[in-house]
Amino acid sequence: MMLHTPPTSPRPLVRDASAGGGAGGSPARWIVAGVLLAACGAGLLAPGEARAGVIVSRFAGTADGWTPNLFSSQITTFPDFVRVRDLDGDWARIEAPAKFRGDWRRIRRVGMEVRTDARRPIQYGVGLLLASGTDLDEFVFPVEATPIGQWSVIEVEFGDGPEQWDLREMVRSNVLRFSVRLDVNDNNAPGGTNEENDVRWVAIETICRADLNTDDVVDNDDFLLFVAEYNRFDCTDPAMLRLCPADLNDDGVVDSSDFALFVAAYNELLCPSPG
Numbered sequence: 528m529m530l531h532t533p534p535t536s537p538r539p540l541v542r543d544a545s546a547g548g549g550a551g552g553s554p555a556r557w558i559v560a561g562v563l564l565a566a567c568g569a570g571l572l573a574p575g576e577a578r579a580g581v582i583v584s585r586f587a588g589t590a591d592g593w594t595p596n597l598f599s600s601q602i603t604t605f606p607d608f609v610r611v612r613d614l615d616g617d618w619a620r621i622e623a624p625a626k627f628r629g630d631w632r633r634i635r636r637v638g639m640e641v642r643t644d645a646r647r648p649i650q651y652g653v654g655l656l657l658a659s660g661t662d663l664d665e666f667v668f669p670v671e672a673t674p675i676g677q678w679s680v681i682e683v684e685f686g687d688g689p690e691q692w693d694l695r696e697m698v699r700s701n702v703l704r705f706s707v708r709l710d711v712n713d714n715n716a717p718g719g720t721n722e723e724n725d726v727r728w729v730a731i732e733t734i735c736r737a738d739l740n741t742d743d744v745v746d747n748d749d750f751l752l753f754v755a756e757y758n759r760f761d762c763t764d765p766a767m768l769r770l771c772p773a774d775l776n777d778d779g780v781v782d783s784s785d786f787a788l789f790v791a792a793y794n795e796l797l798c799p800s801p802g
Contacts, residue, residue: 582626582627582730583728583731583769584623584624584627584728585727585728585769586605586607586608586609586727586728587606587607588605589604590609592623592624593621593622593623593729594621594622595611595619595621595622596621596622596706598614598615599613599614599615599617599618599619600612600613600619600620600621600710601614602621605725607727608725608727609621609725609726610723610724610725611725611726612721612722613709613723614721615721616721618708618710619710619724620656620706620707620710621706621707621709621726622704622706623704623706623707627702627729628702628704628705629701630699630700630701630702631657631685631700631731632699632700633735634685634699634731634732634733634734635685635733635736636683636684636685636731636732636770637655637683637692637731637732638681638682638683638729638731638732638770639653639680639681639682639707639726639727639728639729640680640681641678641679641724641726641727642676642678642679642724642726642727643673643674643675643676643677643679643711643724644675644676644711644712644724645675647711647712647722649670649673649711649712650670650711651670651710651712652667652668652669652670652673652711653667653668653672653673653707653708653709653711654668654707654708655668655683655705655706655707656704656705656707656708657699657704657705658698658703658704658705659700659701659702659703662698663704664692664694664695664698665708666683666692666694668683682770685699707726707729709726710722711724728769732772735798736772736788736792737753737775737789737792737793738792739752739753743797743798744797745789745792745793745795745796745797745798749789749793750789753781753786753789756771756772756773756774756781757773757781757782757786760780760782761779761780762774762779762780763779773785775788775789776788
C-alpha cells in the first residue's frame with residue numbers, strides 16, 4: 528500500500544528583503560536560482576482576491592458585488608447563499624463584479640453551486656453569458672445538471688471538445704460582462720413565473736493549474752497551499768477549496784500524482800503566456 532505522506536518543497540526560494548512589498552508597497556520580489564524577478568499580477572484579480580487558483584465569490588451574508596440585471600430580478604442575501612428572484616416572469620440574471628472581467632484566455636473553467644426552486648417545474652438550464660461590447664456568447668447547462676430543489680455543483684471547461692464551451696476569441700480575450708441566468712422554469716406553465724433560485728458561490732479557475740494563488744508564478748507560496756490540500760486528500764472533503772484546484776489530474780484526490788505535476792510546473796516557475 529502506498530503511503531500518502533506530505534511532499535517536501537522541490538526548490539527553496541529566498542525572499543529579497545530589500546524588495547519592499549505589502550500594502551501600498553512595490554510587488555514582492557523573489558530570488559530564484561540567482562535571478563531576481565518581480566511577481567506579476569494575473570490581471571483579473573482585485574487586491575486581496577487571490578484564492579488558491581480561482582477567482583471566487585462566496586455568498587456568505589453578502590452579494591460580493593453581484594447585482595441584479597435591471598428591474599427583472601432581485602438578490603436577497605442569506606448566511607451562506609444568495610437568493611435570486613425573478614420579478615417579471617422573464618429571464619432573471621445577476622451581473623458579476625469587476626474582478627471577473629478582463630482577459631479570460633488563462634481561464635480554464637467556470638463553475639458554481641446552485642439550488643433550483645423546488646416549487647417550480649424545470650424547463651430550462653442555468654445559463655452563463657460572457658460579452659465584450661456587442662459580441663457575446665452564452666453557455667446553457669442541460670436541465671438534468673440541476674435537479675429540482677437540490678444543491679448542485681455545475682461547471683464547464685473552455686475548449687472545442689464535447690460538452691465544452693467553445694468561446695470565441697474576441698470575447699475571451701476581453702470579457703467586459705459576465706452574468707448568470709437563473710430563470711429555469713417554464714414561463715407558460717401554471718405557477719411557472721417569479722421563481723426563486725439560490726447560489727452559494729461562483730468561481731473561475733486559471734489554466735496555470737499549479738499557480739494556486741494566481742500570481743503568474745509557481746513558487747513556495749503555491750507549495751504551501753498545495754500541501755494543505757494534499758493533507759486533506761479527498762476532493763469531497765468539505766474543507767477542500769472550491770473546485771479542488773490542487774487536484775491537477777482531475778481524479779478526485781490530491782496525491783503524489785498531482786505532486787509530480789506540481790513539481791514540473793514549479794521547475795518552470797513562470798506561467799505560460801495566454802493565447
